[in-house]
Amino acid sequence: MIYLGADHRGYQLKEEIKLYLKEKKIKSIDLGNDHYDENDDYVDFALAVAKKVSSEKKSFGILICGSGIGMSIVANKFKNIRAGLCLSPWLVKDARKDDDINILCLAADYTDPGTAIRIVEVFLKTDFEEAERRIRRIKKIKEIEKKLKIS
Numbered sequence: 001m002i003y004l005g006a007d008h009r010g011y012q013l014k015e016e017i018k019l020y021l022k023e024k025k026i027k028s029i030d031l032g033n034d035h036y037d038e039n040d041d042y043v044d045f046a047l048a049v050a051k052k053v054s055s056e057k058k059s060f061g062i063l064i065c066g067s068g069i070g071m072s073i074v075a076n077k078f079k080n081i082r083a084g085l086c087l088s089p090w091l092v093k094d095a096r097k098d099d100d101i102n103i104l105c106l107a108a109d110y111t112d113p114g115t116a117i118r119i120v121e122v123f124l125k126t127d128f129e130e131a132e133r134r135i136r137r138i139k140k141i142k143e144i145e146k147k148l149k150i151s
Contacts, residue, residue: 001059002028002124003052005045005071008038010064010108013116017062020117026124046074053102054078061103062120068107075103079145082138087111089122096126100138 002021006014011033021028031048033040042065049061053075061083063071068085075083083103086092087110095101104123106116128134 001052001056002026003031003049003059003061004028004063005031005049005061006033006064006108007040007042007045007066008033008036009066010042010071010106011036013106013108013111013113014062014064016113017064017116017120020120042070043074046071049103050075050078050081050083054080059102060124062106062123063103064106064108066107066109068105068110072105075105080142082141086119086123088115089118092119092123093126096123097129098134100128100134 004014004018018028018030031052032045046063049063053059053061061075063075063083065071072083072085075081081103082099082101083105084095084099084101085105085107086095087107092104104120106119111119
């Protein structure tokens, strides 16, 4: 499952990505915002998506705000979340392959719709490379989560 979330600055790009996923018959759930609201807060949508992805194995998220940074900050507060801001298809390929990101954060103010769709395509098609060093690094991240009691 792919969970989507965006604030007002990312709303239009989210809607375009949602259409792309529907056309490709990729199952997704939009966790908001469901309308343009210039007074909404990115925190609320990052929270909703991160909670779902954190608790559901094999699920992914796509979060969109103006810079992508606020969404990344919130999502990475959750256990089992590895959210990454990606501005190019090459960056997202490395983020999936090397770091096993499970939430893609996009910067609506800096990413045109065509590039964003290509980034999403690569995000969904790229698998984590289960090399020993990469697995070791993910385990270290999980140990940090345990020590800090991240929920």
